[in-house]
Amino acid sequence: MSPDQNPSCVFCRIIGGDEMVSVLYESDEVIAFLDVQPLHRGHVLVVPKRHYKNLFYVPEALAARTFAVARRILPGLRRATGSRAINLFSPNGAHGGQDVFHFHLHLIPVPEGAPFPLQLPDPSASVPSRSELDVMAARINQCIHQERDLEILEEVARGR
Numbered sequence: 001m002s003p004d005q006n007p008s009c010v011f012c013r014i015i016g017g018d019e020m021v022s023v024l025y026e027s028d029e030v031i032a033f034l035d036v037q038p039l040h041r042g043h044v045l046v047v048p049k050r051h052y053k054n055l056f057y058v059p060e061a062l063a064a065r066t067f068a069v070a071r072r073i074l075p076g077l078r079r080a081t082g083s084r085a086i087n088l089f090s091p092n093g094a095h096g097g098q099d100v101f102h103f104h105l106h107l108i109p110v111p112e113g114a115p116f117p118l119q120l121p122d123p124s125a126s127v128p129s130r131s132e133l134d135v136m137a138a139r140i141n142q143c144i145h146q147e148r149d150l151e152i153l154e155e156v157a158r159g160r
């Protein structure tokens, strides 16, 4: 197991070859394999090989490469499963249902007529007003800029 990996993490053990999975794709940075508890047949996990707890911690370039692998797999996965719909899902935090704390992306084929637990829009959801949406968008934008400023300050502090 490389120093980038965590021995208590099941995905790191898979990446290190200590647990068996059915691998679809592997590069130096990203691996894709079948989920051993598929929601539907052909359920794939795409995982960067370095251990990052979740998407909050994954460097942007590696996140982009992980999504690119997902994009590459999609057409063949659709052909192999016959599912015209394939949903992407990534839990990022325990409250959101993350169970393995190593960033991963689920590719879930959804057969026609089969249930998918997350249906959007939720018919029971309340519909906010335009001004409420604008206030929320402004708040998120302000926080995105603050986060960027903090990242720049941290990089400066590290001497980059």
Ligand SMILES: [Zn+2]
Residues within 6 Å of the ligand: 005, 006, 009, 010, 011, 012, 013, 050, 051, 052, 101, 102
């Ligand atoms: Zn890990």
